[in-house]
Amino acid sequence: MFFDSHVHLDDPQFDVDREDVLNRLTENGVDGVLNAGAPWTRMDRAVELADCWPMVWAAAGVHPGDVKKMRREDLDRLELLTRHPKCVAIGEIGLDYHYLNSEKDTQRYWFYQQLMLAKELDLPVIIHDRDAHQDCLDAVFRYGVRGVFHCYSGSAEMAKELVRHGFYCSFTGVVTYQGARRALETIAQIPLERILIETDCPYLAPVPWQKKRNEPKNVAAVAKVIAGIRGVSVEKVAEVTAQNAMCLFQMDKLWQNNEHDETKK
C-alpha cells in the first residue's frame, strides 16, 4: 500500500468526483494521502477534508505563488489550523524564482516567517523550491527546521547535504519524463529511508497520462521507477516510503487514535 505524501484534492479539478476518488483510494492501493492546502484561500478546505476522511492528512501553509496578498493575521490563521490533530505540517511553503508571481524579497520574507512558525510549533515543513535551490537550502538550515523538499529538483549533491541534516526528498511523476536525469541520479545516491513519493495531483501526471488529471493511484508509477533504480521490489518502496512519511509527519500515534475513534463510532 502506498502513502501519497503530496496531493491537492481540494483543487476544483476534483469537484466533479472528489468523493469517488477518495472512496476508491484503498482499492487503488493507496492507504493514505497528505493534502497540502494551496492556494492559501483553500487551506481551511484541506483541513476540513482531513477531518472528514480517515485516510486524509493535511498541511497548511502559503505557497510562494500566493504570498503577494499575505498579511500578518494570516500567520495567526495558519497557527489555528495547525491545532487540528490531523494537520501535520506547514506547507507547501518556499521560493519560486521560475514564475515569480511575487517579488523575490516578498517571497523570502513570508517564507522565513512561516519557517519561524514551523520551528516554534515544532512542525515539519514541506518545501516548494523552483529554481531557488541555494536560497531554500540556506533558509531551512538557518531556521533549523526539519521536513521534505517536495518534487525534488536539485542536484544529487544538494540532496546529500539535505539528508545529512535529516531532510527528506520527495519525488513525483516527473521521474517518468524524459530529461529527469537529475532526479534519477539523486534517487540512486540517497538512502531509501530518506525518500518520499507523491503525485502532486491534479498536476504532474506520470507517463503515459501526462495530458490527464493526475490522481493518487498514479503514485505507483513513481514507486516503480524508484524500485527499478534501487533494484528492490515496488512493495519494498511502498513500505519504506510510507514508513518515512509516518516518521517525518509523526502520524503513527495519530493513526492509532484515528482507528480508535472509528471503533468508538
Ligand SMILES: [Zn+2]
Ligand atoms: Zn503541490
